[in-house]
Amino acid sequence: xxxxxxxxxxxxxxxxxxxxxxxxxxxxxxxxxxxxxxxxxxxxxxxxxxxxxxxxxxxxxxxxxxxxxxxxxxxxxxxxxxxxxxxxxxxxxxxxxxxxxxxxxxxxxxxxxxxxxxxxxxxxxxxxxxxxxxxxxxxxxxxxxxxxxxxxxxxx
Amino acid sequence: xxxxxxxxxxxxxxxxxxxxxxxxxxxxxxxxxxxxxxxxxxxxxxxxxxxxxxxxxxxxxxxxxxxxxxxxxxxxxxxxxxxxxxxxxxxxxxxxxxxxxxxxxxxxxxxxxxxxxxxxxxxxxxxxxxxxxxxxxxxxxxxxxxxxxxxxxxxxxxxxxxxxxxxxxxxxxxxxxxxxxxxxxxxxxxxxxxxxxxxxxxxxxxxxxxxxxxxxxxxxxxxxxxxxxxxxxxxxxxxxxxxxxxxxxxxxxxxxxxxxxxxxxxxxxxxxxxxxxxxxxxxxxxxxxxxxxxxxxxxxxxxxxxxxxxxxxxxxxxxxxxxxxxxxxxxxxxxxxxxxxxxxxxxxxxxxxxxxxxxxxxxxxxxxxxxxxxxxxxxxxxxxxxxxxxxxxxxxxxxxxxxxxxxxxxxxxxxxxxxxxxxxxxxxxxxxxxxxxxxxxxxxxxxxxxxxxxxxxxxxxxxxxxxxxxxxxxxxxxxxxxxxxxxxxxxxxxxxxxxxxxxxxxxxxxxxxxxxxxxxxxxxxxxxxxxxxxxxxxxxxxxxxxxxxxxxxxxxxxxxxxxxxxxxxxxxxxxxxxxxxxxxxxxxxxxxxxxxxxxxxxxxxxxxxxxxxxxxxxxxxxxxxxxxxxxxxxxxxxxxxxxxxxxxxxxxxxxxxxxxxxxxxxxxxxxxxxxxxxxxxxxxxxxxxxxxxxxxxxxxxxxxxxxxxxxxxxxxxxxxxxxxxxxxxxxxxxxxxxxxxxxxxxxxxxxxxxxxxxxxxxxxxxxxxxxxxxxxxxxxxxxxxxxxxxxxxxxxxxxxxxx
Numbered sequence: 001x002x003x004x005x006x007x008x009x010x011x012x013x014x015x016x017x018x019x020x021x022x023x024x025x026x027x028x029x030x031x032x033x034x035x036x037x038x039x040x041x042x043x044x045x046x047x048x049x050x051x052x053x054x055x056x057x058x059x060x061x062x063x064x065x066x067x068x069x070x071x072x073x074x075x076x077x078x079x080x081x082x083x084x085x086x087x088x089x090x091x092x093x094x095x096x097x098x099x100x101x102x103x104x105x106x107x108x109x110x111x112x113x114x115x116x117x118x119x120x121x122x123x124x125x126x127x128x129x130x131x132x133x134x135x136x137x138x139x140x141x142x143x144x145x146x147x148x149x150x151x152x153x154x155x156x
Numbered sequence: 157x158x159x160x161x162x163x164x165x166x167x168x169x170x171x172x173x174x175x176x177x178x179x180x181x182x183x184x185x186x187x188x189x190x191x192x193x194x195x196x197x198x199x200x201x202x203x204x205x206x207x208x209x210x211x212x213x214x215x216x217x218x219x220x221x222x223x224x225x226x227x228x229x230x231x232x233x234x235x236x237x238x239x240x241x242x243x244x245x246x247x248x249x250x251x252x253x254x255x256x257x258x259x260x261x262x263x264x265x266x267x268x269x270x271x272x273x274x275x276x277x278x279x280x281x282x283x284x285x286x287x288x289x290x291x292x293x294x295x296x297x298x299x300x301x302x303x304x305x306x307x308x309x310x311x312x313x314x315x316x317x318x319x320x321x322x323x324x325x326x327x328x329x330x331x332x333x334x335x336x337x338x339x340x341x342x343x344x345x346x347x348x349x350x351x352x353x354x355x356x357x358x359x360x361x362x363x364x365x366x367x368x369x370x371x372x373x374x375x376x377x378x379x380x381x382x383x384x385x386x387x388x389x390x391x392x393x394x395x396x397x398x399x400x401x402x403x404x405x406x407x408x409x410x411x412x413x414x415x416x417x418x419x420x421x422x423x424x425x426x427x428x429x430x431x432x433x434x435x436x437x438x439x440x441x442x443x444x445x446x447x448x449x450x451x452x453x454x455x456x457x458x459x460x461x462x463x464x465x466x467x468x469x470x471x472x473x474x475x476x477x478x479x480x481x482x483x484x485x486x487x488x489x490x491x492x493x494x495x496x497x498x499x500x501x502x503x504x505x506x507x508x509x510x511x512x513x514x515x516x517x518x519x520x521x522x523x524x525x526x527x528x529x530x531x532x533x534x535x536x537x538x539x540x541x542x543x544x545x546x547x548x549x550x551x552x553x554x555x556x557x558x559x560x561x562x563x564x565x566x567x568x569x570x571x572x573x574x575x576x577x578x579x580x581x582x583x584x585x586x587x588x589x590x591x592x593x594x595x596x597x598x599x600x601x602x603x604x605x606x607x608x609x610x611x612x613x614x615x616x617x618x619x620x621x622x623x624x625x626x627x628x629x630x631x632x633x634x635x636x637x638x639x640x641x642x643x644x645x646x647x648x649x650x651x652x653x654x655x656x657x658x659x660x661x662x663x664x665x666x667x668x669x670x671x672x673x674x675x676x677x678x679x680x681x682x683x684x685x686x687x688x689x690x691x692x693x694x695x696x697x698x699x700x701x702x703x704x705x706x707x708x709x710x711x712x713x714x715x716x717x718x719x720x721x722x723x724x725x726x727x728x729x730x731x732x733x734x735x736x737x738x739x740x741x742x743x744x745x746x747x748x749x750x751x752x753x754x755x756x757x758x759x760x761x762x763x764x765x766x767x768x769x770x771x772x773x774x775x776x777x778x779x780x781x782x783x784x785x786x787x788x789x790x791x792x793x794x795x796x797x798x799x800x801x802x803x804x805x806x807x808x809x810x811x812x813x814x815x816x817x818x819x820x821x822x823x824x825x826x827x828x829x830x831x832x833x834x835x836x837x838x839x840x841x842x843x844x845x846x847x848x849x850x851x852x853x854x855x856x857x858x859x860x861x862x863x864x865x866x867x868x869x870x871x872x873x874x875x876x877x878x879x880x881x882x883x884x885x886x887x888x889x890x891x892x893x894x895x896x897x898x899x900x901x902x903x904x905x906x907x908x909x910x911x912x913x914x915x916x917x918x919x920x921x922x923x924x925x926x927x928x929x930x931x932x933x934x935x936x937x938x939x940x941x942x943x944x945x946x947x948x949x950x951x952x953x954x955x956x957x958x959x
Contacts, residue, residue: 031196032189041878072189096679097186098421135850
């Protein structure tokens with residue numbers, strides 16, 4: 001299969017049953033996305049495929065053939081953190097950090113779907129990602145921070 | 157010209173020491189996908205292990221056929237208890253003085269028990285091989301109810317203990333009995349009841365739940381047969397204890413065993429114990445001479461690693477007619493599952509449950525806890541609490557509410573009347589705890605004022621008077637006292653190792669520092685907060701202080717992170733180690749300034765000559781001097797290590813209030829408001845404290861409102877995936893309001909008490925208090941958790957309140 005991951009073309013032979021999360025973690029050494037539940041419930045494995053949030057623990061690698069995959073490792077641009085990364089740091093939106101890559105990838109996509117969300121919309125839009133440490137409140141603040149930052153005019 | 161010296165206040169700010177909401181140092185790696193969790197670890201030649209588990213809860217193993225599994229290309233070995241027997245590793249000691257099967261030896265005792273392991277080239281082949289191992293069972297009667305387990309004709313669950321009348325904690329009265337443990341003064345408590353004007357009693361069940369950290373358990377074991385060295389990366393909250401146990405089990409000298417806890421994806425007590433999977437991966441690596449990885453899946457995690465709670469409790473309170481509590485009696489039957497693997501300090505088989513007199517001045521109290529074997533998974537842990545404080549607080553808070561209802565008193569008023577008063581501290585409880593400090597009255601007043609309690613009660617009265625109100629409104633109020641910081645080694649040990657903790661600090665010549673700790677963070681932010689303590693103690697900016705922990709080859713011995721002991725015990729070790737360095741630095745500064753050390757004052761980051769502000773040496777200058785030219789006769793260098801054995805526990809407390817609205821049509825509950833006031837003594841990093849409180853409240857919400865581990869009559873666990881087991885999402889999790897008071901611990905070097913477990917301990921009874929309060933006017937005194945919509949709807953129907 002061929003797939004573009006974080007802007008880099010990859011060509012690999014994979015067993016048809018290989019899950020995307022295992023392909024990313026074990027073939028490409030992209031260990032940012034994590035496995036928490038194997039039933040699509042916790043969202044720790046969330047990555048972005050062709051403009052959509054996907055739970056990679058229940059997605060076959062071959063389903064991405066010819067596609068574009070973005071993982072947490074590709075979120076910062078040339079060493080500059082993405083607004084959602086900055087938001088999670090500034091608003092204390094993480095503790096153990098295990099769910100964080102999935103949260104970030106969902107927040108990244110969610111804010112493109114809804115650039116100016118209310119708190120309720122954030123809570124619904126992020127509900128596919130579970131966290132056991134933060135109580136969510138600070139993650140909501142982190143997403144609000146990123147929404148605001150993304151709407152700031154880009155300096156010329 | 158020299159730059160002007162910033163004033164002391166500005167310099168203090170620059171240190172980002174205690175009290176600063178310093179942003180977390182550890183976040184940079186986590187937000188860029190550079191965390192290093194156990195499953196991220198790869199080693200050359202690494203194999204993968206998977207476990208064959210029992211589909212039934214109780215049965216004899218008739219035959220195990222490995223042939224088909226071994227025939228699969230890529231499978232290296234299939235091992236059973238018979239293979240582990242020659243190594244004497246088929247059974248292992250538990251942290252509670254019992255033994256547990258590493259792999260089932262002749263019979264299985266619970267569903268999902270480990271029966272065999274397979275080791276293969278990758279995890280897919282290992283999973284195929286697990287399916288191919290054929291195990292034939294002869295089913296035996298299943299015992300799930302702990303009361304039934306104690307019936308005279310109940311089946312013998314632990315045949316390996318047949319005939320043993322003495323257990324690790326005293327006499328065994330029955331073949332399924334583990335221990336009976338009691339505390340307090342029975343005759344004094346009985347006398348209080350004999351003379352009581354008012355008596356109330358209540359039975360309650362605290363259901364079995366699972367801590368469910370998002371990262372499951374796992375390890376990568378690597379034995380080097382040439383060097384005879386074993387390195388194991390492991391999801392452990394207590395790496396040093398694991399090293400000791402692994403050495404004792406394997407016979408490899410402790411100096412040749414290295415245990416590393418890398419980044420840990422949440423612990424909550426679930427990662428304190430030593431599980432068969434860890435032992436099996438280590439054995440497999442020793443047998444095969446190659447690194448072996450084992451990472452469990454979610455079903456295995458919920459089914460077989462340490463559950464929490466499962467206490468069947470009977471509480472009784474004796475009181476005067478005007479509501480002064482005179483006596484407390486408690487009787488508990490505790491379902492410990494198939495092996496007694498609770499992680500408790502050895503001398504307290506029922507943990508610190510005997511803190512169950514709570515925040516109240518109760519003159520006479522007695523508690524008895526009976527541990528019982530059943531066909532359920534072992535390993536009851538103190539889930540986000542210090543050794544069963546959660547159960548204790550739940551019990552006493554429920555009982556005080558029941559008493560208030562019986563007397564027609566307000567729940568705030570009865571608490572105020574029975575609180576230990578500020579001037580009574582240090583206070584010795586009827587169970588023998590010496591509470592260090594507390595100010596419950598001030599905290600209660602602050603909460604009641606903040607929420608306008610009289611207005612809430614008035615609103616509730618109006619709703620109760622309105623037959624058409626679509627909702628029932630309940631107000632929960634709880635005060636709790638935690639006992640954390642385990643603990644003093646004279647009364648607390650695990651496997652005979654005292655529960656001290658440790659810190660080693662090295663100051664480098666250029667004035668930066670490295671601190672190594674016996675604890676291990678699972679999200680608590682140790683790298684950030686520990687550095688803040690050193691910054692304040694030594695006047696070095698926290699930014700240049702590196703904190704390391706979790707690697708037994710470099711860190712000093714410590715008992716690890718659980719029971720909210722990091723700040724109370726390790727935090728104290730840091731302060732004490734820093735003070736040793738401070739004392740040496742003072743001598744060096746005195747030498748440099750050519751004065752007597754008594755003529756120096758310490759100010760933020762420097763020693764100043766008394767009466768002359770222009771003469772001083774900063775800690776950075778002292779550090780250079782210590783390595784460049786130490787005073788004559790003084791050993792060069794600037795470092796110290798301290799093993800802190802606390803003189804006592806610490807006793808953080810809090811007051812929580814919750815308002816619920818219950819839909820009379822559906823039984824669904826809306827948490828309208830949750831106000832949490834915590835007092836954890838000195839606050840090191842307010843931002844992190846608040847984050848910890850949010851997390852603890854959310855886990856408390858999950859336990860109270862939705863979690864349980866239900867079993868069917870055959871012992872099948874109904875609900876061992878996240879499809880069934882309730883972990884709250886963004887949507888149902890309430891908004892949290894936090895507040896605090898500060899009552900430092902008088903015996904702790906920096907006055908800090910620990911906080912992360914308080915919100916879990918305190919919130920669970922608060923939710924129940926609110927739920928019951930919604931029905932209190934109908935005469936209901938108690939309702940067991942979880943308060944999910946179906947169960948609440950049934951209550952509504954039973955009271956004719958259903959719309």
